[in-house]
C-alpha cells in the first residue's frame with residue numbers, strides 16, 4: 001500500500017535519508033525505530049509530500065500524496081512538531097481540521113466527539129490547548145490526525161515528551177486503531193513501543209535502514225544470545241546460549257528448579273549489535 | 286473558497302484571543318490617535334514652540350507691547366521680519382508656521398475698541414498647517430484680551446482710549462445730544478472704575494470665526510481670558526492663506542486619526558506576519574498542507590484574515606474619529622482608501638512572513654523595520670508637518686501612502702485624481718508583496734519549512 005523506492009534526501013552535503021526502500025502492507029503497523037537524527041521525520045515528510053526527495057519515489061496506492069487531494073482525505077498525519085493552535089480549545093482545533101476535510105454540521109460534531117473520546121479528552125474539550133500538559137497536547141495532536149477517519153496514519157514520535165500514563169493510553173489507542181484495520185507508520189526511539197505495537201520494524205541510524213523485519217526476525221538475526229538464569233547452592237548462575245529452550249530443558253533434567261528464567265535479547269540489543277551503540281545514548285548529532 | 290474562509294475565521298479568532306496582539310491591533314492605534322489629537326488640539330500642556338514670523342508695520346507703544354508679548358508667549362517662537370514679504374517667505378520655506386502682521390493703524394485701532402472696529406491683526410498662514418494656525422489665532426486673541434485688561438489696570442492708557450472715544454462721539458453726527466450725554470457719563474464711570482480695578486479682566490468674547498467669501502477669513506475668535514460678554518469683538522484677525530486650498534483638516538483629530546491608521550496597520554501586519562511564520566515553524570502549517578486543500582488556499586486564508594482585520598481596525602478608527610467631530614469629506618474615496626491600504630498591508634504582511642526565517646527574525650528585524658517605516662510614514666509626525674526632504678524620504682514607506690489615501694478621504698482630495706498615486710502604490714505593494722512572499726514560502730519547502 002505504501003511504497004518507498006530508493007528514497008534519498010540530502011540537506012547540502014548531509015544525507016538525512018539514504019536510499020530507503022520498503023513496502024508497507026494494508027492494515028500493517030510499521031515501526032521506524034532509531035535515535036534522534038536517524039532520519040525518521042525526514043522520511044515521514046517525504047511520504048506525505050511536503051519535503052521533495054533528492055531522489056527516489058513514494059507512492060500510496062500507486063499515487064503521490066503531494067499531487068492528489070482525494071488521496072489526502074484518506075491519510076492522517078500527527079507531526080512531531082505539535083500541530084495545534086494553542087489559543088483554540090481542543091474542540092475548536094479538531095473542528096477546524098475536520099472542516100478542512102469537508103466535514104460539516106452534525107457529521108463534524110460527531111467526528112470531533114469521537115476523536116476526543118478516543119484520546120480521552122472529552123472532559124477538557126472546552127479548554128484551550130495551551131492549558132494542556134505535554135501528554136494531553138500529544139493526545140490532542142493525535143486526535144487531530146484522526147478526526148476525519150483516515151485509513152492510513154503517519155505518527156511521528158506520538159509519545160515524545162509524554163508522561164507514562166499518556167503513553168499507555170496512546171499505545172492502547174494505536175492498538176485499537178490497528179484492530180480496525182488502519183495502516184499505521186509509527187516512528188519512535190523507544191524500543192519498548194516498537195516491540196509492543198509493531199508488526200514489522202525498520203531500524204534506522206544516520207539515514208540508513210540497518211535492518212527490517214518482524215520482531216522475531218530481528219531478534220533472531222541480530223539479537224544475539226539469550227541468557228538463562230538459575231540459582232544453585234552458590235547463588236545466581238547465568239548461561240549464555242543461542243538456544244535457550246534446549247538449555248532450560250537440560251537444566252531441568254539436572255534438577256535445577258530455583259530462580260529459573262530466560263533473558264531474551266530485545267530490540268535494544270538488536271540496535272547495539274547493529275551499530276555498536278546503545279539506542280538511548282542518542283543519535284548522530 | 287470555503288477552506289479560505291475557514292482559515293481566515295480561525296486566524297481572526299486567534300487574533301482576538303491573543304491579548305497582546307488584539308491590543309496592538311485594535312486598542313493601541315486608537316490611543317495614539319486620541320493622544321496626538323489631544324496634543325495637536327492644544328490640550329497637551331507643554332509643546333515645543335511654534336515658529337511664527339512677526340512683522341510690525343505700526344510703530345506705536347501698544348503694537349510694540351503686543352510684539353514683545355508675542356515673543357514672550359509660551360509655545361510661540363517669534364521670528365521678527367522686516368517686511369510682509371520677508372515674513373511670507375519664511376512661511377513659504379516652512380521656517381514659520383504663520384506670519385503675524387501688526388498693520389499700520391494698530392495703535393489707533395486699540396483706542397477704538399469701545400467705539401467700534403476693534404483691534405485689527407493680519408496673519409499669513411500655510412493652509413497645510415492650519416491646525417497650528419488655529420492655535421496661533423487663539424494666542425493672538427489671548428494677547429488682545431491682555432492688552433485690553435492692561436488698559437483697565439493702567440489708567441493713563443485707559444484715559445487715552447477714552448479720550449479718543451470721546452472725540453469720536455463728539456464728532457459723530459448721528460448721535461442726539463442726549464445719547465452723547467449717556468456716552469459721556471459711561472466714559473466717566475469707566476475712567477473711575479479703571480482706577481479701582483487692580484487686576485483681572487472681565488471682558489471676553491467667544492464668537493467663532495466666520496467665513497466671508499473671498500480669499501480671506503475673518504474671525505473674532507475667542508480667547509481664554511475672562512468670561513463671555515455678548516457682542517463685543519475686540520480682536521479681529523484677518524487670515525490670508527498662502528495659496529488657495531480649501532482642503533485642510535477640520536480638526537486636530539483629522540490629523541491624528543490617519544496616524545492611528547498607521548499603527549493599526551502595523552499591528553495587523555505584525556500579528557499575522559508573525560503568526561504565519563509561527564505556523565511555518567511549528568507543525569500547524571505542515572498539518573494544513575496535508576489536508577486536501579491547496580497551498581494558495583492556505584495563504585489566501587491568512588491574507589483574507591489580515592485584510593479583514595486591516596479593514597476592521599480602520600473602520601473602528603473612523604467611527605471614533607466621527608465621534609470626535611472629524612468630517613469625512615469624501616466617503617467614497619475613504620472607502621477606496623481603506624480597501625487599498627488593507628490590500629497594500631496584506632502584501633506587506635506576506636512579505637514579512639515570506640522573508641522571515643524565524644519568529645525571532647519577524648519579531649526583531651521585521652518589527653524594527655516596520656517601526657522605522659511607520660515613523661517616517663506619518664506615524665509620529667504628520668506628513669505635512671515634515672520638512673521637504675523628510676517628505677521625500679518618506680515615500681519609501683508604504684505607511685505614507687496609506688496615510689495620504691486616508692487623508693484624501695478625510696480632507697486632502699479634490700477628487701479621485703488624488704487617489705491615483707497612493708491607491709496605485711498600495712495596490713501594487715499588495716500584489717507584489719503577496720507574490721514575493723508566496724514564492725519565498727513555497728520555495729522554502731526544499732528546506733525544513735513545510736509549505
Ligand SMILES: Nc1ncnc2c1ncn2[C@@H]1O[C@H](COP(=O)(O)OP(=O)(O)O)[C@@H](O)[C@H]1O
Nearest residue numbers: 011016035036037038039040041042043732733
Ligand atoms: N532542513 C534541514 N536542513 C539541514 N539538515 C536537516 C534538515 N532537516 C533535517 N536535517 C538533518 O537530517 C537528519 C535527520 O533528521 P530527522 O529526520 O529530523 O531525524 P529524526 O526524526 O530521526 O530525529 C539530522 O541530522 C538533521 O539534522
Ligand SMILES: [Mg+2]
Nearest residue numbers: 040041080157
Ligand atoms: Mg524526528
